[in-house]
Amino acid sequence: MHCVVNKNALLNLINNVSRAVATRTTKQILSGILINLSSNTLIATAYDLELGIQDELSVQTEDPTFLQISEPGSIVLPARYFLDVIRKLPDEKVQIQTNSNYITKIVSGHSEFHLHGIDASEFPKLPSFLSSNAFKVSSKKLRSLIESTVFATSSSEVRPILTGLHVELNRDFLSFTATDGLRLATKKYPFEEVKNHTISAVLPGKSLNELAKILPDSDEEVVLQLSEGHSLFIFGSMHVYTRLLSGAYPDTSRLIPSQWKTELLINRSELLSAVDRAVLILRDKENNKVKMEIQNNEMSMSSNSPEIGNVQEQLWINEKSGEDVQITFNGRYVLDALRNLESETVTIRLNGSNQPFVILENQENGSLQLISPVLTR
Amino acid sequence: MHCVVNKNALLNLINNVSRAVATRTTKQILSGILINLSSNTLIATAYDLELGIQDELSVQTEDPTFLQISEPGSIVLPARYFLDVIRKLPDEKVQIQTNSNYITKIVSGHSEFHLHGIDASEFPKLPSFLSSNAFKVSSKKLRSLIESTVFATSSSEVRPILTGLHVELNRDFLSFTATDGLRLATKKYPFEEVKNHTISAVLPGKSLNELAKILPDSDEEVVLQLSEGHSLFIFGSMHVYTRLLSGAYPDTSRLIPSQWKTELLINRSELLSAVDRAVLILRDKENNKVKMEIQNNEMSMSSNSPEIGNVQEQLWINEKSGEDVQITFNGRYVLDALRNLESETVTIRLNGSNQPFVILENQENGSLQLISPVLTR
Known part of the structure; x- marks a missing residue:
């Protein structure tokens, strides 16, 4: 040559x-x-x-x-x-x-x-595809679907299926979901193109992370094709192939509560900074435990490391309805969620101290983040 | 408090x-x-x-x-x-x-x-100083003295004295010298202030590296004080203390050849890029062997890695006097030297294939870099 x-x-x-x-x-x-x-x-x-x-x-x-x-x-x-x-x-x-x-x-x-x-x-042969099972999505939306969810995939191979992102396409929505068992991130876009079939596949989180890095931040169309064992993303002259993970993805829809006892609206970047300071003195092996207390229209947050010291933070809540509540969570999970949201404010919905709580991105087609509390004695 | x-x-x-x-x-x-x-x-x-x-x-x-x-x-x-x-x-x-x-x-x-x-x-007490044994140098010059030489200190503790920079002040000059036994870097500035004493001390390379990072790139005066076991640099309100290394520093002045068989003038950045490419396929454990041949007014450079491949580079020499020569050197050493010089051209002086060669910075008070050849069978 x-x-x-x-x-x-x-x-x-x-x-x-x-x-x-x-x-x-x-x-x-x-x-x-x-x-x-x-x-x-x-x-x-x-x-x-x-x-x-x-x-x-x-x-x-x-x-x-x-x-x-x-x-x-x-x-x-x-x-x-x-x-x-x-x-x-x-x-x-x-x-x-x-x-x-x-x-x-x-x-x-x-x-x-x-x-x-x-x-x-x-050199190994790339998987081959029939063009039948294909749909289109804008590059920007695809990037956003990946980036809003991929951090919540599991990094442990104990349950390999959880290292993947669950991609679902039904008549109305294209949705991406990830969970590691302690938190869940999901995002969906309405799907204009009416399809006569539904799709459910699990794609490796790591591969989609790499894909997101090369997807243009534009409305350029990406064609996604699926076969038995592989997926193929085509944009411009670029072809990206990923293996599909085999096995059944857990039914996560029933994990998301449809009712709540407390709902608040709060500034995202102020909450993010406060959690960022609260985890500063904590360590992963201690679950990065941050305690949040909601009383009237105030939120206080605290953390404590026996060797290093402790932190207290006070925040104003924009709007609140329902009960006062206190809950302990892994601060790193809340940080991951808040960092990957874009809206100025977020809605938080809680069901008491022992139930998972939800963080919602306050924008059209925003993502939903579900985080389990750390149970304390 | x-x-x-x-x-x-x-x-x-x-x-x-x-x-x-x-x-x-x-x-x-x-x-x-x-x-x-x-x-x-x-x-x-x-x-x-x-x-x-x-x-x-x-x-x-x-x-x-x-x-x-x-x-x-x-x-x-x-x-x-x-x-x-x-x-x-x-x-x-x-x-x-x-x-x-x-x-x-x-x-x-x-x-x-x-x-x-x-x-x-x-908390440990900082060393105390009498202000007698002091002299002044501009921050810019001090930074340049450190940065032009410190990379040539030894990183091995086999001869601890070689992990230091040799600082000498005599009637005329302030000079910094480093050597790891295979290469030597030295730089000196004429010293206006006439002193009635000379100074010779060895300061830890690592500490001076940290000092260089906080020295302002300006003509601000730095006061350097020396005691039996320590040095102190004062600029503005900043005080930087370093331990002195004990032991005799080798007499490096006799290593620098006063005669040469070949002298060339060559563009620094072109030489730097060529050496950078030549070492690309090499590994440290093989001494990063690069072969240089000077013939008439051309320089060719080559390297070879049995597993990866080989490289050939051709360069023009601006001026040359003396014999044709070929020599093999550790490319990383030449890279370190050339990266820390600033002049547009450099002068290279050689004494055949088996003797160390010198790279001179072509500017007022430029540094001198001496590099030993890698002897090949």
């Missing part, structure tokens, strides 16, 4: 794709990036068998120097070195040429690299 | 001082910051027994809210929590009050912390 390509375009391409390169693997091939040259495209692929990312550059008639392909072919190059080499090349033009021993020459300005590549036929 | 102080002024004060807090220690007192309130100053001190930093805030008649002291006294507070607490307080005014059990109340806005402090009498 042999081509000359614009340095920054290539760097951007392999930088995005490299998010799917396996970082800890004994299989050398998975730590590489596959480059395919056809007569008019350069395709880059990385695939760690859970997440796969593929994108391409095309020959441009209006700018012939952007990409010139003189000999099609393919090679797998070690991602880490390939990225570093391209990033540090001196000239904006890069020539890439592979010989029969998989040795790949990369030339730019007065700099010439030879990298040991691997036979492209050893 | 009891005071009310401006939040950002306090934060800046303890942030600077905290560079001398012990990070890995079993002595709890050394991980604290000592706060002393007198009738008109708040003094903050950190001292890990090697590096000590002390600075203060003073009562300002033109802005009485800057610092108000209602009860003098002192306390040691855990640095990590104290810093985090002050950083995150909601209001620009901070009230600090210590009770008889060393519990320190910190109040700002509707936020109230209680931190467990330690008896100030347990």
